Amino acid sequence: MLIAAFAMLHGVGRGEIVVPHTPLRELPYALGSWTGTDQPVEEQIVRAVGVDDYVNRVYLRPQVGFLQLYIGYYSSQRTGDTIHSPKNCLPGSGWDPLQAGYTKVSVSEGREIEVNAYVIQRGLDKQMVFYWYQSRGRVIASEYSGKFWMVADAISRHRTDGALVRLVTPMNDGEVPARERLVSFTQLLFPHLESIIPN
Secondary structure, eight states: HHHHHHHHHHHTTTHHHHHHOGGGGGGGGGETTEEEOOOOOOOOHHHHHOOOOOEEEEEEEETTTTEEEEEEEEEEESOOOOOOOHHHHHTTTOOOOEEEHHHHHHEEETTEEEEEEEEEEEEEEEEEEEEEEEEEEEEEEHHHHEEEEEEEHHHHHHHHEEEEEEEEEEEETOOHHHHHHHHHHHHHHHHHHHHSOOO
């Protein structure tokens, strides 16, 4: 089924619509009381992951802590450059998965989004990760659902554009404060993503 789906995906690739998007660098550096600083990624890594646009920042909030935000945007996923799951990339960087699940975050006017909640460890360092896929008007936690909708939208809408949004924070102060940091930051970040990532 997967082979047939990808064959169909490439077969309808000629009429793909490339949707203009706002550059990710225009994401505000100040989000509430959080202040961001860019952390450029090495060019060879950018080429390896195949992103068309990205932002990689550390956001700091005094007395609360810090977190790292990465957003990778792909204008097309038909040419072999597809979104890389953190569940594959993080272990490749030496991080061992300890917990994996989902959590819901209230983002605006009663709306909830479901995101991946992932705990990883390398040596004595432990971190909590939130990540999700956002594209074509959808917020998706599941990798499998993301692939399904990519193929469906390629056929019905002639689009495969999409983004990975990932937040990482240390767990030195415990699981509950780390989760609270990620939830509160997601609530500040999400309205800006809706205006930057094409629907």
